[in-house]
Amino acid sequence: MSYCRTIVAFALAVLALTAMPASAQAGTAADFLLLAAAEAPAPTDAPAAPAKPEAKPEAGPVVDGATLDSAHTSATFWIRHIVAPVAGRFDAVSGVVAIPPRKPGDGRVAFTVKTDSVDTGVAARDKHLRTADFLDTAVYPEMRFESSRIVSAGTRLARVTGKLTIKDVTREVTIPVRLLGTKPHPMMPCVDVTGYEAQFAINRLEYHVGTGKFFKMGAVGDATDIRIAGETLAARPGCVQPAKTDE
Incomplete structure (x- = not known):
């Protein structure tokens, strides 16, 4: 107007x-x-720019002495292709490892693997592994293990029995778990790092990872060697954090 x-x-x-x-x-x-x-009409104010969301700090690793540090935990596997073994890994592994040296029976070992994180270094092969021919990741997104019994098997070694679930099959397996040692974390004061390693083998066909078609062709083996290695972080008892100083 x-x-x-x-x-x-x-x-x-x-x-x-x-x-x-x-x-x-x-x-x-x-x-x-x-x-x-x-x-003349007064100029209207330009619309205010939307406020930027406040940046949230990334969560660090859990320092409870049991939870695996996912950034430093890996699950690798080897399986025969015609003649030679081919290696692969799963990039998303989480879990807990707590094996008290004096009372291993009071401990717990559990891990979860995201099946769609499979990585053999060849995109076409990884895509095939995710299909119903093998892992069928759309239907079975995780593999899981939960311990039911832990016994000492020597210095820094335990035998861990539990249920391993892959796809629609759950079977009892016994996995040797080795304590690799404990050291102070060089970049996290008052935190100790403990390393563990587990190596075992399964028959993939027993877990319905494949129908046996490629095994009968002689293209892919059935025995699968698996290695899981990881670290847990624990606060060091009685340790006092050094005072921060301005540089």
């Missing part, structure tokens, strides 16, 4: 100016410009 009033005022002023003597037109024109400026 303000814009329309300005146009009307301008038209009336033009008519008035044409009827005035030339000597009076200059001052009147200046007055009109001031009037037009007053009638």
Whole structure:
């Protein structure tokens, strides 16, 4: 509406100016410009830019002495292709390892592997492994192990028995777990790192990882060697964090 009033005022002023003597037109024109400026709508403020979401710090590894540090845990496997073994790994592994040296029976070992994280270094092969021919990751997104019994098997070695579930099959297996040692974390004061390693073998066909078609062709073996290695972090008892100093 303000814009329309300005146009009307301008038209009336033009008519008035044409009827005035030339000597009076200059001052009147200046007055009109001031009037037009007053009638013009005020500029609206530009919309405010949306506020940026506050950055959240990334969660660090759990320091409870049992939870595996996923960034430093791996699950690798080897299986025969015609003649030579081919290696692969799963990049998403989580779990807990707690084996008290004096009372291993009170401990627990459990891990979960995301099947679609399989990586053999060949994209086409990985895509095939995710299909129903092998892992069928859309239907079975995880492999799991949960211990039911842990016994000492010597210095830094335990025999861990539990249920291994792959696809629609759950079987009892016994896995040797070795304690690799404990050291202070060089970059996390007052934190100790403990390493574990487990190596065992399964027959993939017993877990329905494949129908046996490629095994009968002689293309892919049935025996699968598996190695899981990882670290847990624990706060060192009685340790005092060093005071932070400004550099």
